[in-house]
Amino acid sequence: MIDIQLVREEFPILANKIQLSSCSQSALHRDVKNNINKYIATWENDGMNWELWMEVCEKARMKFAKLINAKTSEIAIVSSVSHAISSIATSLKPKKDKTDFLVSKNDFPCIGHVALSQNNYNIKYADFNNDNLSSIINEKTLLVSVPHVSYYNGAISDLEAIVHHAKEKDSYVFVDAYQSAGQVDIDVKKLNIDFLATGMQKYLLGIPGIAFLYVKEELAETLSPKITGWFGQKNPFAFDGEVVDYAQGAKRFDSGTFPMINGFAADSALDIILEVGVKNIERYLEDLSQFTLDYCEKNNLEIVSPLEPTLKGSNTAIKVDNANFIEEELKKNNILVSARADVIRIAPHFYNTKDDIKFAIDAIKKLV
Ligand SMILES: Cc1ncc(COP(=O)(O)O)c(C=O)c1O
Structure with a gap:
């Protein structure tokens, strides 16, 4: 079991920003x-x-x-x-x-x-x-x-x-x-x-x-x-x-x-x-994947990732016309996601929560 509150304290950036960019750069841990x-x-x-x-x-x-x-x-x-x-x-x-x-x-x-x-x-x-x-x-x-x-x-x-x-x-x-x-x-x-x-x-x-x-x-x-x-x-x-x-x-x-x-x-x-264990991380991220897929669907966002959590990693790719623009706009609001070609990638790690994802998707929805 991952104790999310304890984990989050080890990543100082999470006090101010929502970092969902692990497919590009994950957050800095104090020990690192x-x-x-x-x-x-x-x-x-x-x-x-x-x-x-x-x-x-x-x-x-x-x-x-x-x-x-x-x-x-x-x-x-x-x-x-x-x-x-x-x-x-x-x-x-x-x-x-x-x-x-x-x-x-x-x-x-x-x-x-x-x-x-x-x-x-x-x-x-x-x-x-x-x-x-x-x-x-x-x-x-x-x-x-x-x-x-x-x-x-x-x-x-x-x-x-x-x-x-x-x-x-x-x-x-x-x-x-x-x-x-x-x-x-x-x-x-x-x-x-x-x-x-x-x-x-x-x-x-x-x-x-x-x-x-x-x-x-x-x-x-x-x-x-x-x-x-x-x-x-x-x-x-x-x-x-x-x-x-x-x-x-x-x-x-x-x-x-x-x-x-x-x-x-x-x-x-x-x-x-x-120490956290990849199998624990994998389980935790599968749950976040399911939440992300469901919340994108609810918001009518087009997903180009597999729709079954066990067939995908953390990254959920949302098809958009203006990926780089969205990445930049979200950054201004302290939300870090990653654009690639025609998609915005939401890529949580074991320190992210469902609230992080909900917040990011709500912000994306306003920009598509
Ligand atoms: C799957 C994958 N392979 C390779 C690379 C590039 O690796 P490097 O810059 O270490 O050559 C990336 C960078 O995003 C990647 O996502």
Whole structure:
């Protein structure tokens, strides 16, 4: 059970604003701010403290592994999801009859940008929610990319079915979990996923600049990252630029110096999520989803998200003609929502209430 009153006190912004923008940026928790300040203090007072900075980033790596039921050795520290998919796309080696890189039409555009920038793949786009999986994933498919939850309308992908078809055709699966991590339970082992990446900015209560890449244990050492650097080596402090000696496991996908301050934010943000528990968050948000869907319907607002709460994440996307205008107007009234193309996304987290949502929808209704 989430004690909403206690929870809300930990997010100072909620005293003045309604923040419903977790699909873009979640609210700042006191502990995250304090940990960021700890980094600043060590920089200001000690000049530098490499040992502590590295230790905190390593702790964040370990906590992220726990979050998705992976081993710590299966996690790389990267800078963004764009970085993660670039690392994977440039490491795999398409063979003569296996060159297809299947991008989901639901994927965030960075996946398509990275795919189209490669010159050794045949890029195909698929609608995994409607296409026939056994015909789109075939012998030619080397890599399938799918978002766990859509950034646009919050739809949850049927990862079990997609992985099942991919494995039948000996294809790899990359899951972009940026819109699910922190709000929808992830178990990479149960799902048998090959690669998964997420940043910290959305439901994970952190900031951009750090992201995590899961690489399945059996795969990591078969791959030679092309996007690399000294932190991806067995011994970065050997200072030998005349050999490439990749680190063991997914650590070989680390590249340059860790994004230290972002690591401090991630370290405490992950503590909060692990303590509250993703399954509790998921249950709480399902209830808010049902309320949002019902209240939108009552107000005759057009929803482009799935109408069944268990098929969607927190985000409810409302179709509007003037999304950016509405986002700006609501901001003037201390309500934070997120516009994307033709929708306004209402994306609560475990610190939001039904009143927050009602207030936001009432305000939207006046502007459509
Ligand atoms: C699902 C998803 N993937 C990727 C991104 C972009 O990630 P990054 O900026 O870390 O490359 C976003 C950003 O909104 C997103 O929602």
